[in-house]
Amino acid sequence: MSKELKTGIVAIIVIVLFVWGYNFLKGENIFQPNSRQFRVEYSNIAGLSKSSLVTINGLKVGKVDKILFNPDSTKRGDLIVLFSMESDFQFSKNSVVKIYSPSPLGGSNLAIVPSYIGENAISGDVLKGEIESSLFTSIGERLDPIQTKLEHVIVSADSLFKNVNTILDAKTILSVKKSVKTIEYTIADLRKTIQSVNGIMDATSLDLKETVRNTKYLTQNLANVTDTLVSADIGKILRDAELTLATVNSLLEGIDQGKGSLGKFINDDAMYTNLTNVSKELEQLLREVKLNPKRFVHFSLFGKKATPYN
Structure with missing residues (x-):
């Protein structure tokens, strides 16, 4: 056998082994x-x-x-x-x-x-x-219904906030600011009363201690109620919340349209004007009582007449 023939046979064997090994690594068996x-x-x-x-x-x-x-x-x-x-x-x-x-x-x-x-x-x-189904897909299938309900709740909340922003326009905000300013004057007059109440509170410290003790018992009861809420049906709570938001949304739409007492109060300028006038008259009355108390409480041994109020 010549050297060239031996070399050719060896080359063919090497090629066959290479092809078989390559396919074997790929998972194929050519034999x-x-x-x-x-x-x-x-x-x-x-x-x-x-x-x-x-x-x-x-x-x-x-x-x-x-x-x-x-x-x-x-x-x-x-x-x-x-x-x-x-x-x-x-x-x-x-x-x-x-x-x-x-x-x-x-x-x-x-x-x-x-x-x-x-x-x-x-x-x-x-x-x-x-x-x-794997572990992660099973968890995803269980969370999908909750996600859908949360999306409905978020959409309802978004509609609620839009209606609130519609009601609180620039005119309403200005009216509220004026009302708050009027209430500030009234609060200034009430500060002295609060100081007197603080003195009374110091004199009744024992009662406050008893109240704190009762508050502690109330907190414990609230903790028990919280535990009960944790074990409650979250799905039912979400459904109730969605229904409540829908109801509030309907109520705000009615208020925005001027339905009911609150709707008339917010949308009727005459109601605000009357309340403002009453507040101003109440402020003037309190100032008059402070400046001239004898005009309202009169006491005289000799029958002197009280000064008339102009």
Whole structure:
């Protein structure tokens, strides 16, 4: 045998071993070709990739060959997974192929849930696909209804604040400022009364201590009530809150339209004018009482007449 022939045989062996090793690393065995190939349709493959494992009851029976987009225009965006089976295990066309994740940090694999009812599946058949729920998807499914309810509550609250801003226009704010200014004068006259009340409070410190003790008992009872509220049905509370916000929204709309006593009070300028006049007259009366108390309380041993009020 010549040296050139030996070199050619060695080169062919090296090439064959290289091709076999490359395909082996890809999960393919060229000496044991895949006998059957199936396809499954999914809307989301949840991290599945080419060369992912295909198992039946935990045993590896094949691998994923290709992942393609569905060419059907009515299923645009859906995916088609092609996988091959190295095992001759028989199952029916009613079997389900699930995408599952063996660990939260690992990739996804395919698991065939075999069914033995009906006609056996053959190469080229389309099997039914499902996605197995993981821990995170289960939590998300439970939180979705709560999120929807919270969105409704937030929308209702936004409508409420918009109605409040509509009512509190520049004219109403100016009226409120004037009313507050008038009340400031009245509060100044009440400060002396508050100082007298402080003296009385010092004289009744024992009663205050008893009141503090009773307040402590009341706080404990409120803590028990808080514990009860924690264990209450949050869903029902959110529904009641949504209903309450809707009711308040309707009430504010009625006020904005001038319905009811409060609506007439806010929208009727005559009501504000009357209240302002009453406040001013009350202020003048208090000043007159302070400056000329004898005009209101008169006492004389000799029958002297009181000074008339102009």
